[in-house]
Amino acid sequence: MSAATKSERALPWALVTPALGWTLLFFVLPFVAMAVSSLTAHEAGGFTLSNYSQFFANPSYWQAMVNSLQVTAIVTVISVLLAYPFAWILAEQVPERWQRLALMLAVLPFWTSYVVRSYSWLLVLAQNGVVNRALTGSGVFGEPLQLANTRLATVTGFVHFFVMLLTLTIFANLKQLSPSYRKAAADLGAGPVRTFLHVVLPLTLPGIMVGAFLTFVLCIGDYITPQILGGNNELLMPQLVMMQIGRRGDFPLASALSIILMAVVTIAYLACARWLKIERA
């Protein structure tokens, strides 16, 4: 093998080494440490599976997973339903020269801190907040509703954030769609609704699924929003994980719960990848 060939073969490895090193250092090693910790008995040390068996034996822990999945599913569906028309209006109805500004306005809430945004929602939804004042002031309801510190508040906070994220992924997908597809469909006699259902929607599904998967992953692992807006009236998995650390410092149980959560995310990924083939997108 010539020196030139050797160097040609070494170059890709040299280029990819920093990324591999980064992944090894900041993902693989912490993950292995977490996996080892999850198999260790708290305080006493030594191998144990009890951290995992606790999750399956304790209905409150199970309930946290059920709550997390329910909230995540609701948030993902509502976010897609709101983001798609929004992205479509931006891509199709807003003149090209205004699209940049419109997009910027759409993602404006991203510019504020996530925590500040969550506390702002708490004030908006509070008993004396804008929403309740509007509802009682207009006579729709005689008494203020309990909006803050509920699952509804958690979902609202999440949807506000994820609609922006999904709008961006769907908008990008819509913009990549060649107008020829729609023209061809029209030539073949399809009306706007049929064109949308049979041409545009299937072709933008990868964008929807990528956005939905990102929403799922970010939502199911989020601690801040349910903690601030949910009022701890139900526990989600990230809150359950944090609870093990605070006073007792039970890192093994926290690690086991985190790995179970990661397993669920992995299953969701595999499901998305298999059904929608986003790995080839």
Add this chain to the structure above:
Amino acid sequence: MSVNPKTPNPTVRNPLSVLKSRLQGACAAAALLLAAGSLAQAQDLNALIWCDHADPALLQPFEETNGVKVNVKEFEGTGAGLAIVEQSQPGDWDVMVIDSIDIPRGVEKGLFEPLPEDKLPLADLFPQVKMDSSTVVNGKRYGITEKFGYNTIGYNKTKVDPADMQSLAALTGDKYKGKIAIYDYYLPVIGMAALAIGKKTAELTEADLPAIKEELLKMKANAKLVGEVTASQTALATGEVDILVGGGEWVTAGLAKENPALDFSIPKEGAVLWSQSLAMFKDSKNKELALKFIQYIMSPEGQARLATSSCYWGMPANSKAALSDEQKKILRFDEQPEFLARAQSYPAPNADLDKKMQDVWTEMLQAQ
């Protein structure tokens, strides 16, 4: 940057040699910075603290008097604090603020240095908060109580009948349903539930947990939210709720100026006494400075500043704290002997019971 016209034209240099010389320069600068950093570190005090110790009004006088810098790192929960220590190098930390009941945990791990009792104002402390059962291990003092207060009923006296707040039964009755928040920390609120059913907090066993759980579920059914410090404080201050289970002077005193309607009671069943202590690390490289810091915090001036910290107020452990009359009134300083007589100790379960208590708390949170 201007170029001196008298300077001879520089020779065109190999880019690699330029890069090399710049890297050498950068390394030299970094080495200098590190050296300066380590020098500064030797003169610094590194403290693992709760948020009340981060107040500049508390730290600055000590820093100026001793010509040192106090580096602080905040944490919440003993487990999180001990995890920080475990992930650090021995000697990284000099002092730590810790729940008084958790001092034995640190001693078991071999973290703390015995404190010289003759150099601390132990005689000036309120006797009930010295907590010798926790702060003294095997005859040696490893911690000193610096601040205390009560997990009890915090309330808005313009919205509820203060007479109702004299009994824990008000928390589970129908009168204030939907007007209650619960402080999200299992030990003190479990202590309050125990008091409500006539149990002594110092004698809780696993057999008491079913009855405690039942009481907690009744409280939850009446509650609008279960919130950590900021959330529960905000809920009470904004009128979202009128009563905070587990609240006390640590919630109401700091807000007294903005909202004088907030108050707390020590109900007839009693309240849970919380206390925080200072401990010195065995591996501290600045033990002399660490002791000076503890002495400062325990001095009448330091105690007054700590008691009225911007993060949260609380009673100073030193009865000679240099508080103003107004501050004493807000903290209900003169009523302390009576309060202390009725307060019960913070639950201090062993690891097994602690885990079971947390599981009961989890069940309560998940209950609909």
